[in-house]
Amino acid sequence: xTTTYYNKVYAVDNVGYKSTVVVSDGVTIDTTxxxxxxxxxxxxxxxNNPSFETSPNVLQSGDVNATNxxxxxxxxxxxxxxxxxxxxxxxxSSNKNLARDGRSFLxxxxxxxxxxxxxxxxxxxxxxxxxxxxxxSSSTQSNKEGFVQVDDKKHVFLIYTxxxxxxxxxxxxxxxxxxxxxxxxxxxxxxxxxFELGSVDxxxxxxxxxxxxDHVERDQNNGTSGLHVQAHVVYLHEWGSVHGSWSFIEDVSxxxxxxxxxxxxxxxxxxxxxxxxxxSNFAYNSMVTLIHNSYIYITTVAKNSAGFEGISxxxxxxxxxxxxxxEEVLDGDFIGEDLDSWxxxxxxxxxxxxxxxxxxxxxxxxxxxxxxxxxxxGFERINIDSRRTYKDxxxxxxxGKTVYSTLQCQNKAGLISSLSSDGVTIxxxxxxxxxxxxxxxxxxxxxxxxxxxxxxxxxxxxxVWSGVEDKIGVQQYKAS
Numbered sequence: 001x002t003t004t005y006y007n008k009v010y011a012v013d014n015v016g017y018k019s020t021v022v023v024s025d026g027v028t029i030d031t032t033x034x035x036x037x038x039x040x041x042x043x044x045x046x047x048n049n050p051s052f053e054t055s056p057n058v059l060q061s062g063d064v065n066a067t068n069x070x071x072x073x074x075x076x077x078x079x080x081x082x083x084x085x086x087x088x089x090x091x092x093s094s095n096k097n098l099a100r101d102g103r104s105f106l107x108x109x110x111x112x113x114x115x116x117x118x119x120x121x122x123x124x125x126x127x128x129x130x131x132x133x134x135x136x137s138s139s140t141q142s143n144k145e146g147f148v149q150v151d152d153k154k155h156v157f158l159i160y161t162x163x164x165x166x167x168x169x170x171x172x173x174x175x176x177x178x179x180x181x182x183x184x185x186x187x188x189x190x191x192x193x194x195f196e197l198g199s200v201d202x203x204x205x206x207x208x209x210x211x212x213x214d215h216v217e218r219d220q221n222n223g224t225s226g227l228h229v230q231a232h233v234v235y236l237h238e239w240g241s242v243h244g245s246w247s248f249i250e251d252v253s254x255x256x257x258x259x260x261x262x263x264x265x266x267x268x269x270x271x272x273x274x275x276x277x278x279x280s281n282f283a284y285n286s287m288v289t290l291i292h293n294s295y296i297y298i299t300t301v302a303k304n305s306a307g308f309e310g311i312s313x314x315x316x317x318x319x320x321x322x323x324x325x326x327e328e329v330l331d332g333d334f335i336g337e338d339l340d341s342w343x344x345x346x347x348x349x350x351x352x353x354x355x356x357x358x359x360x361x362x363x364x365x366x367x368x369x370x371x372x373x374x375x376x377x378g379f380e381r382i383n384i385d386s387r388r389t390y391k392d393x394x395x396x397x398x399x400g401k402t403v404y405s406t407l408q409c410q411n412k413a414g415l416i417s418s419l420s421s422d423g424v425t426i427x428x429x430x431x432x433x434x435x436x437x438x439x440x441x442x443x444x445x446x447x448x449x450x451x452x453x454x455x456x457x458x459x460x461x462x463x464v465w466s467g468v469e470d471k472i473g474v475q476q477y478k479a480s
Contacts, residue, residue: 004028034248034255034302034310036228040217041126046116047195048080050211051101052091055079058104061094061176064135069107069205084111087202097372097379097406097418100130100179101210107134109205111147111198116213119188124218124247124281125150127186129197129211130179131159134204145200146208150186151193156200157182158286160239177207181234181414183243185216185282218247229314231298233290233413235321241286242271244298246312253305255279260300262288266313267299274301292321293357320358320413327352329407331424335387338421341473343428345395347376349405349421350388358412360384366406367391371420373404384409398426431470438465 007024056075059067069076069090076090083089087110092098099105106112119125131146144159160180195213199206231244242262248255260283262271277283298314330338333348342348347367353360364379366372376397382389402425408418441464442450443457450456463479 028252030252030304030306030308032252033308034250034304035220036300036302036310036312037218037220037247037249038228039124039230039245039247040219041230042215042217044214045212046118046215047114047211047213049078050213051099051209052078052081052104052106053102055091055104057091058093059090059107061092061096061098061135064092064107070109078106078112081112081114084113084196084198087111087198088205092207095368095373095375096370097366097374097408098177099209103374103378105177105207105209107205107207108198110202111196113194113196115192116150116195117192119191119193120215121188121191123188124216125186125188125213126216126245127184127195127211127213128181130181130209131157132177132179132207132209133159134207135176144204144206146206147196147198147200148182148184149194149196151189153186155184157184159206160236178236179209180236183232183245183282183284185245185280187281216247218249220249227315228312229298229300231314231317233296233317233319235290235319235413235415239286240288240290240321241284242288242290242296242298242317243282243284244300244314245282246300246302247281248302248310248312250302250304250310255302255304257303258283258300259303260298262296262298264294264296266297267311268297269299271296274299290319290321292319294319318358318413320355320411320415322355322357323415323417324353324355324360324409324411326407326409326417326419327354329405329419329421331405331421333388333390339424341425341427343426345398345426345428346390346392347398347403347405347424347426348388348390349407351407352387353384353407353409353417355409355411361410361412361414363407363409365389366408367403368406369401369403371404371423372406372418374406376403379406379408395428400427400429401425427470431468433468436465436468438463 004026006026008021010021011019055078059076070088078091089108089112091104092107093104145156147156229244229246234241244260258277259274261269261274263269271288272285295316295318300312302310329351332339332350335350363382363384365382366374366379367376368374402423404420404423406420410416441462442455444450445456
């Protein structure tokens with residue numbers, strides 16, 4: 001229970017006249033610190049076309065290097081998005097596994113925007129998305145910056161230090177696109193706001209994909225989600241960052257400042273001393289040195305106007321700097337079986353994948369006509385523990401073709417690995433004899449060769465043949 005005190009003042013002059021009484025605006029006695037709240041992410045995306053899967057036309061990834069997207073007559077703009085003045089954007093697609101989600105992603109120079117409607121005024125919202133450097137081989141710039149803006153709140157983010165630059169495209173570990181995750185939070189001041197995302201440098205641009213804006217429920221009492229501070233680590237190409245988000249409630253005096261620290265224990269500051277972030281509900285540090293298989297904690301302090309401090313902690317965060325190990329992806333119905341061909345209109349796959357540190361979060365399976373291809377089937381979630389699965393297709397999709405299965409797995413630290421099988425040819429037709437030629441090689445009992453179609457040997461016959469055709473190869477011949 002709080003108490004508010006008021007001061008009343010009046011004046012009396014030398015002859016005894018009294019002034020009117022003036023009352024102060026009061027002072028409230030606050031005896032409690034701010035209380036932390038639990039965060040529950042709804043996971044329901046309020047954006048339209050968040051992964052840029054819908055557009056009038058798409059630019060093939062192989063044509064990006066040779067295309068000036070600011071000087072084209074074809075409309076590559078994603079549906080439901082608006083382009084900033086002077087900006088350029090194009091939806092990029094590929095038959096290989098390049099997008100972070102789905103088949104397409106956005107190449108943007110400048111920025112794109114969308115109106116978010118139906119927001120809860122005063123509600124907390126999370127923004128998460130993936131960005132990447134361009135795959136242009138001549139683009140050797142080490143770092144790039146992008147920005148995300150909601151209403152009048154603008155945040156600039158740094159994309160990871162570009163890997164492989166200057167290697168001439170010869171690195172055996174080279175990835176064409178390496179996606180980097182970003183997370184931000186904002187409090188809605190109005191029911192409808194403009195969401196904008198783009199590159200700070202509009203001369204080269206960046207790739208973006210899988211943008212999610214979801215509502216975050218805040219609850220002071222329900223502790224089923226663990227400790228109050230939400231935290232995670234992002235790691236890519238030896239470049240890492242630690243992210244934290246939080247919420248406090250203060251019923252009496254207002255919250256004036258948040259501070260956060262990173263350490264190896266609750267309240268520890270071994271990796272970062274307490275730093276002020278103003279009234280922001282989140283923060284991140286990309287200047288920390290992360291040690292594989294260590295545990296770290298984030299501690300947050302909220303100060304109120306009365307000088308009291310509330311404190312909150314994250315659960316321990318495992319620093320896992322290694323992606324899942326996919327030992328094998330095999331074309332076969334049984335575990336460990338690897339076939340080169342079969343006749344059924346079914347794709348079978350079995351695999352072996354492990355992650356001894358943070359554990360596997362999920363695995364996805366795609367099928368294409370090339371390694372890491374997605375022409376036949378885009379990535380679909382599969383049961384990891386079964387270690388095998390299959391899917392039936394129409395004969396027109398598979399017959400006479402070689403298909404490759406690709407497994408993509410993410411661990412609980414957010415790191416991804418992928419591996420393709422060596423391919424299987426599916427064909428249900430017998431060998432073709434249309435061009436086959438069979439002939440005998442005449443045998444002679446003397447030193448003189450026999451003429452064609454004649455021989456003097458009566459107990460032996462020698463024949464040869466050629467021109468037998470089969471897409472999966474002939475296993476054996478039978479002669480009679």
